[in-house]
Amino acid sequence: MLNKKLAWPLIATAGGGVALGLLYPLRQRAARRLRRDATWLFAQAADAPGQTYHEAQLAGLPAPVQRYFRHVLREGQPYLRGLRLRHGGQFKTDLKKDWLAIEGQQYVTADPAGFIWQGTTRWFRVRDEYVAGRGSLLVRLLGAVQVVSGSGPHYDEGELLRWLVESPWLPTNLLPSSRVAWTAVDDRSARLTFSQGGQSVACLMGFNEQDEIATSETQRYIDETTRVPWVCSYAQYRRWHGMLIPTDCEASYVVDGQRQPYAHFVVQELDYEPLRPF
Known part of the structure; x- marks a missing residue:
């Protein structure tokens, strides 16, 4: 839900150069590519045959983390390989601009992270x-005119952070493992660290009185040179396929001490198996 670069130029004149008749085939081509790439992504997902959650796994974890897993998972919950979801919501292309309505699809794998x-x-x-x-980011005006194309180490880190903080949608992904470590902070927060393939990212997870993950906080690049605090919030948990999942999520950058939201997504559809694109 969390785009990395917000300063997208609004090239109004470019829109006039794109024939409206071309928009439909452009959308169709983008949809075909998305389905093809999601199919490939899911083909990489590791199987977890017979691997299930048991409360004994929680021994030694920070107290709020233990309470979270007891709250959102049921004993014997199979490990999840990935998910697909659709969402609605609002988005800002720049922190100073107005909200725009947005619809999205997302495809996620647990192992490898993707x-x-x-x-x-x-x-x-x-x-x-x-x-x-x-990691990478590509933005096209009217689906045709490329206005942002980003990749490189900052994007690798930022997109892995996005994957990590969206793991409340995939809660078995947060169970302790060789890749996932929790460190105690206090009774309402814990530090989460994820490592894979030589990359490591971390965030502070905050828990509410219902023992749900309510916030995540970390540092993320807002441009090519500057890291600022990046905060995500999670609300409206509902039981989905036997697990409690947040369905209302918001992402913000903190600039000059002010929290400035730019993405507010509401989950409309979420599936775990079979792993295939919409």
Whole structure:
């Protein structure tokens, strides 16, 4: 839900150069590519035959983390390989601009860590992904004119962070393992660290009185040189396929001490198996 670079130029004159008759085939081509790439992503997902959650796994974890897993998972819950979801909501292309309505699809794998997200507003189509250990962002005006294309180490880190903080949608992903470590902070928060393929990212998870993950906080690049606090919030948990999942999520950057939200997504559809694109 969390795009990395917000300063997308609004090239109004470019829109006039794109024949409206071309928009439908452009959308169809983008949809075909998304389905193809999501199919490939899911083909990489590792199987977890017979692996299930048991409360004994929680021994030694920080107290709020133990309470969270007892609350959102049921004994014997099979480990999840990935998910697909659709969402609605609002998005800002710049922190100073107005909200735009957005619809999106997202495909996620647990092992290896990976996701592909595509969001569509009235003017923009956005593709954000972390695939094979590499992050990237592509933004097109009217689906045709490329206005942002980003990749490189900052994107690798930022998109892996996005994958990590969206793991409340995939709660078995947060259970302790060789890749996942929890460190105690206090009775309402714990530090979460994820490592894979030589990359490591971390965030502070905050828990509410219902023992749900309510916030995540970390540092993320807002441009090519500057890291700022990046905060995500999670609300409206509902039981989905036997687990409690947040369905209302918001992402914000903190600039000059002010929290500035830019993405507010509401989950409309979520499936875990079979792993296949919409």
